[in-house]
Amino acid sequence: MYLVILLLLVLLVYAWFFRRTPIPVNNELAKEHVIPMTEAAAYTRAFADAKNRLAAQLKDTSYLTREFNLPVCELFNKDAIATLLNKEGATGIRIYLGLNEKREVCFVIVPTSQEGKDIRGKLVADNGFSIPGISKAVALPPDQLEEALERGIRCPHMCDFDSPLSLP
Known part of the structure; x- marks a missing residue:
């Protein structure tokens, strides 16, 4: 009987400390930034296509990768x-x-x-070394x-x- 109570207590403590609570969200404000995944995919494809077209127009084809590794x-x-x-x-x-x-x-x-x-x-x-009662000096x-x-x-x-x- 005590083992069952102890096990339940351990499970309760575990659930309490490791529970996952969502970050509060205002859905109306979030909607201002939400786009369909198909639109997002079109954006990433358009970017890749534009990057390839830009690279093709450069005399030095390695310039983009060398100077602007995107x-x-x-x-x-x-x-x-x-x-x-x-x-x-x-x-x-x-x-x-x-x-x-x-x-x-x-x-x-x-x-x-x-x-x-x-x-x-x-x-x-900064969780570095400190001496109790002595404030850290900042030299930066x-x-x-x-x-x-x-x-x-x-x-x-x-x-x-x-x-x-x-x-x-």
């Missing part, structure tokens, strides 16, 4: 997106196109305010204390080839 897509995990949305005052995200040191086009993502302004600041807390310039998201996992390293958005 990804098909990038994958960001839920925690990265939640970090942006959990930033105080965040009501959305903005995605910029960037060019990293490898000459790869990448997505730089920041949280935005209700007014449409980029929210600047630290995104992830202020612009290095501000963070954005990048380093998504680029396709073809992480792709869903069954998706209608994937390119042939």
Whole structure:
């Protein structure tokens, strides 16, 4: 009898700590950004076609790949997106196109305010070594204390080839 009660208690605690609650969503606001998957697939195909036409018009056919290595897509995990949305005052995200040191086009993502302004600041807390009672000294310039998201996992390293958005 005690074993059954203990097992039920363990299951209850497990269910409580590992429950999955959805992020609250205003469906009316979300609808402003929703398009049919067929339209989304048409967009990705049109982009791939335009990229191929542009490459064909260049004298140096390797220029686009060498100087603007465009990804098909990038994958960001839920925690990265939640970090942006959990930033105080965040009501959305903005995605910029960037060019990293490898000459790869990448997505730089920041949280935005209700007014449409980029929210600047630290995104992830530093959990490094600290001594209780002694505040950490900050020797970095202020612009290095501000963070954005990048380093998504680029396709073809992480792709869903069954998706209608994937390119042939």
